Amino acid sequence: MKTYSYGKQNISEADIQAVVDVLKSPYLTCGPKVKEFEQAICDYTGAKYCVAVNSATSGLHIAMLALGIGAGDEVITTPITFLSSANCARFCGADVKFADIESDTANIDVNEIKKHITSRTKAIVPVHFAGQSCDMEPIRKLAQEHNLFVVEDAAHAIGSEYKGAKVGSCKYSDMTVFSFHPVKTITTAEGGAVVTNNKDLYDKLCAYRAHGMHKDGAMANTWEYEMRELGYNYRMTDVQAALGLSQMKRLQEFKTRRRHIVDFYNKNLNLPHLIEKDYSNACFHLYPILVENRENFYHQARAAGLNLQVHYIPVHTQPYYQQLGYKWGDYPKAEEYYRHCISLPLYPSLTDEDLAEIVNRIKAILCIK
C-alpha cells in the first residue's frame, strides 16, 4: 500500500546540481550564494532587506533582539503555532501572552489581541497559519495605537499574499520571518530568513546573526572588527542558500500545485476546513480538516497508510508554559480547534491519482460516500 505523509520536500535535478556546484566552489559558507538568495527573496517579496539565517527559530530570536525586547516586556502571539513563535520572546527574557484564534481561519484574532495589551506589551507576533495571512491591516492599526512592533511569523506563508501584497513585503509589519525546513513550501534543509524595510533593524539583524561583530570602513586595518553586542552564529551556509535559490525559482509552480490540491479537497471532501478570506491569496502549507473524533481518525488513517499530523498542540498547554501559569481552559477556541484538527497530505508531488486515492481512504474511514 502506498503511504502518504502530510508534507514532503520536492527536490529536482536542478536543485541537486545547484548544491553540487557550491560543493565544488571555494565557498561553502560566507560566499556569494547567501547574498544571491537574500536578493531573490527581496525581489520576490518586495522587501528592501533580507537576512538569511540557519532556521526560522533563529530568525525570530534575532528579530526580538533587534527590537530590543527583553526582561519585563511582553510579546503577544497565538497558541495555535509551532513553539518558536512564543519561545523567541522567552529567549530574550520577555513574557509571552497568548491571544485566542478566529475559529474559521485558526489565525490570531485581533479582538483577542486587544484584551491582552498592557503597558508592558512590546510586540505582536501574528502567525500566518497554514499559509493564509492574518488580517494584517487591523493588527497593524492596533499596534500603531499602542506603539507596538509587529513581527510576522510567516514560516508557513512564503508565496502567500494579503490584499495584493506579498507576505514579506512588510507593508503591515516591522519584520517578517520565513522557514525553509523541509516540510515548508521551499526548503534549504534547515534555514530561515528575516525581511524588513528598516535599515537600522537590518544592521542589527546582521550583527546578531554573526556574534555581534561589526566591521566598517572607518577601521584602520581590514583585520579589525568590533563586537558591540552579544550575538550568535546563526548564519546560513552557501550550500543551503544555493538550494534555496534554486527552490525559489520553483515557488510559483509549487503554489499552483498546492492550490490545485486544496481545491480538490474542498470539492471532493465535504468536511469542515479553514475558510480562505477575501483578503487572502494563500500559498497553502497545510490542509487541516476538523473531525469529530480526531484520535480515532488519526489511528485509522495511519492504518490506512495516511501518516497525518496535528497542527498544533496549543503552545500554552506545554509543560514549560503551564509552569509559567498557563492552563487548559485559558484559550477555548484554540483548544477546541486542537481537539478536532488534523492535516491532510499537501505537497506538490501528489498526483491527481494520489489525491483520488487519499480522498477514497478518508471517506472509507469516515463512512461517507
Ligand SMILES: *Cc1c(COP(=O)(O)O)cnc(C)c1O
Ligand atoms: C516551522 C515553524 C517555525 C520554526 O521554523 P524552523 O525553521 O524549523 O526553526 C516557526 N514558526 C512556525 C509557525 C513554524 O511552522
